[in-house]
Amino acid sequence: MERATRYSKKREAILTAIRSSDAHPSAEWIYHTLKSTHPDLSLGTVYRNLLFFQQNGTIQSVGVVNGQERFDAVTAPHSHFVCTSCGAVIDLHRIPMDPALTAAVREQYGFEVQRHELTFYGRCQKCMQKRIHEEDLLA
Amino acid sequence: MERATRYSKKREAILTAIRSSDAHPSAEWIYHTLKSTHPDLSLGTVYRNLLFFQQNGTIQSVGVVNGQERFDAVTAPHSHFVCTSCGAVIDLHRIPMDPALTAAVREQYGFEVQRHELTFYGRCQKCMQKRIHEEDLLA
């Protein structure tokens, strides 16, 4: 027997919050963002709904950055950049992902492949400038 | 001033353990694996040395799987497969990574790019068979 799903104001608000941001929010970020409009929101509810949306395929995890799991409401394939300095996760819409790769892994290794991620690591522009400024101070 | 580095039996054992395995070990795995030959090893030491080796570039994190960070002593670029059923992390040496992509992100976005990861998610052969077997039992 399937478990039924009911409407909930907070569930809707959580999904809207994720969809309205391109920062790939963490649970904590969602919680603090919604806390002003939903003062009785609890962190447990955020986590429970993140799990709910993941199982639905409504959102996807883009990995753990600095100990916090980050989520994306855009499930169409696109690559990401992670700033190892400030933890920002940025969409790279101009860097295409090759859909054929999924089939290649399936054929060459015999695995059942659902999706793949292409993730770049480095320093974002903001942090690059910050570092140059810090080096100026030391010089 | 640089901080000097000294030899340590346990540090060596930890690196050897990572290098001897292709399973992309977690801290816990290393700890349990070495516990028999190094009964007084502590988990804190494992974590401290994992950090040490990462900062040296001797090892790299390949991400967090089921809440545990996983490490790889092979720092040459290669892609990975993560089984979402059993958590196995498997090298895909036959799926090449395009080194030009790093430069492409640098040029098109102006980020300082250090490396990139190509990771596939799905079900490994062992788990595929297990599921078929479970379905047989239900039929």
Next chain:
DNA sequence: ATGACTGCAAAGACTTTGCATCTTT
């Protein structure tokens, strides 16, 4: 002898979960 490395255990950070209560259907 100096200071790097370690064991131990406590603390920290993030996430999950049990239970009573509230909401949706």
Next chain:
DNA sequence: AAAGATGCAAAGTCTTTGCAGTCAT
């Protein structure tokens, strides 16, 4: 009324850290 969703707080898991003792140089 039935059952899903939530708040709250406790518990769980993984990782980090302070401190005293040990070991390499």
